[in-house]
Amino acid sequence: MTLMKSARSSQTPEIEEVAKKEGIDTERLRRLVSKGRVVIPQNPRHSPKPVGIGEDLSIKVNANLGSSPDHVDLEEELEKAKVSIEYGSDTIMDLSTGGDIDEIRRAILKETDVPLGTVPIYQAGLLAAKKGSLVDMSEDEMFNGIEKHAKDGVDFMTVHCGVTMEGARLIRDSGRKVGVVSRGGSWLVSWILHNGMENPLYSNFDYLLEMAKEHEFAISLGDGLRPGCIADATDAPQLQELIVLGELVKRAREADVQTMVEGPGHVPLNQIEANVRIEKTVCDGAPFYVLGPLPTDIAAGFDHLAGAIGGALAGYYGADFLCYMTPAEHISLPTVEDVKQGVIGTKIAAHVADLARGRGWEIDMKMAKARKSLDWDEMFKYVLNPEMAKEKRKKMKPKLEDTCSMCGDVCAIKLANELVK
Ligand code: SF4
Known part of the structure; x- marks a missing residue:
């Protein structure tokens, strides 16, 4: 019985723990959980610590790892996984x-105890490309790729079920500036246009639901047509796909399958609120998992900062789950250090949004008290990164131990503590 079905009638240990x-x-x-407003992705074959994502919960952070055709190093990927978790990736x-x-994938599953997600179509597409062409997948x-990941214990999977013939046609005719930037999305659009057939992940969605029920993984409905630049944001292909995802959320809930919805991508700051509100309305409050969002296209090298700005605003307006950006976004495969910077930046965004939503004030109150006492x-x-903070203080030591080298003996806090009792 899936967690969602169990939750309809009784408590579960996972719900109690979350x-x-x-x-x-x-x-x-x-x-x-029973209504699908919160998901707790947990494949029994992996059994990670339960993490709740959705309404009324703290905002969660995801870190993407993985090899590319140009760079493969298992140990490095395991180190990225370790660093992500150490710095707070959920x-x-x-x-x-x-x-x-x-x-x-199996090594990461073995070494980690947080929910692991994958995008199984990558593997299926690469296999088909080896034999001839992606469009022959x-x-x-x-579906075999999805089943293999499920049997390995993957807790949630991105599946681009909302990329349909209609969406592919819209992409072809829409005059988008940057076309399709999602790997899964671009493969499926090419597949649909080449074969003149509907996306099997959409036409056979019920089969996917059967698999999700049998193996107990959560579905993350991918946004294969997400905008790849701010000028393409909130356009017809993006919204058409979102409407399809809303229908699929309803079907998944009827089948007791936990489901999230993925969102953009590149979105100007003034459209972020609308994007969150539209998803929450069209998908009936399904947990919203956003990539960034990036409110500018020109921050390559600093996309972790741009993503944190967009993520904080998206979180404030109701996004539940932030996928990190690293300084390597749009440039290269991230290094371990890029992963660390990405997680820290996104944790800041999530915390900033949580504070604005009335959560997590305790830690800021403790920090305020420590600052007033100059208790370093x-x-x-x-x-979030104590080693770095200590190192900086050590590098430029203050003359007066209780101050810092920014203002030295005219430390505003010290003076105020002495004079304003
Ligand atoms: S020296 Fe200046 S920056 Fe440093 S703690 Fe005091 S007021 Fe703050």
Whole structure:
């Protein structure tokens, strides 16, 4: 029985654990899970620590890892997984497209205890490309790939079920500036236009639901037609796909399958609120998992900063799950250091949004108290990267131990503490 089905009639240990961690009433959380407003992705073959994503919960962060055809290093991917979790990533996704993809995925599953997501169509597409062409990928290859990942224990999977013939036609005729930037999306648009057939992940969605029920993985409905530049944001192909995803969320819920919805991508700041509100309306409050969003196209090298700005606003307006950006976004495969920077930046965005939504104030209150007391050891307990903060302080030592080298003996806090009692 799936977690969603169990939640309709009774409490489960996963719900109780998440409720305790989030400080939310257990009964309220059970109702949210049973309605599909919160998902707890957990494949019994992996059994990660339960993580709740959705309404009334703290905003979660995902880090993407994985090899590429140009760079394969299993140890490096495992190190990225370790660093992501160390700096607070709630989930990780293995997006490997190079080397022995099965080996990488299985090693990450073995070494990690947070929910793991994948995009199985990458592997199916690469197999088809090896034999001839991506557009020759068979329906069986698509579904067999999903089943293989499910049997390995993958907790949630991105499946681009909302890319349809109608969406592919819109893309062809829409005059988009940057076409399709999702790998899965571009492969499926090419497949549909080449074969003149409907996307099997859409036409056979019920089969996917059967698999998700049998193996108990959550579905993350991918946004294969997400905009790849701010000028393409909120356009007809993006919205047409979202409407399809709304219908699929309804069908998944009827089948007791936990489902999230993925969102953009490149979106100007003034359209982020609308994007969140439209998803929440069209998909009936399904957890919204956004990539960034990036409110500018020109931040390559600093996309973790641009993504954090967009992510904070999206989170404030109701997005539930932020996929990180790293400084390598749009440039190269991220290094371990890029992954660390990406996770920290996205954790800041999630926390900023949580604060604005009335959550997580305790830690900021403790920091405020430590700042007023000029208690540096205490302050370092609350920062996201204590080693870096300590190193900076050590590098430019203050003359007066309780101040810092920014203002030295005219430290505003010290003066105020002495003069304003
Ligand atoms: S020296 Fe200046 S920057 Fe440093 S703690 Fe005091 S007021 Fe803040």
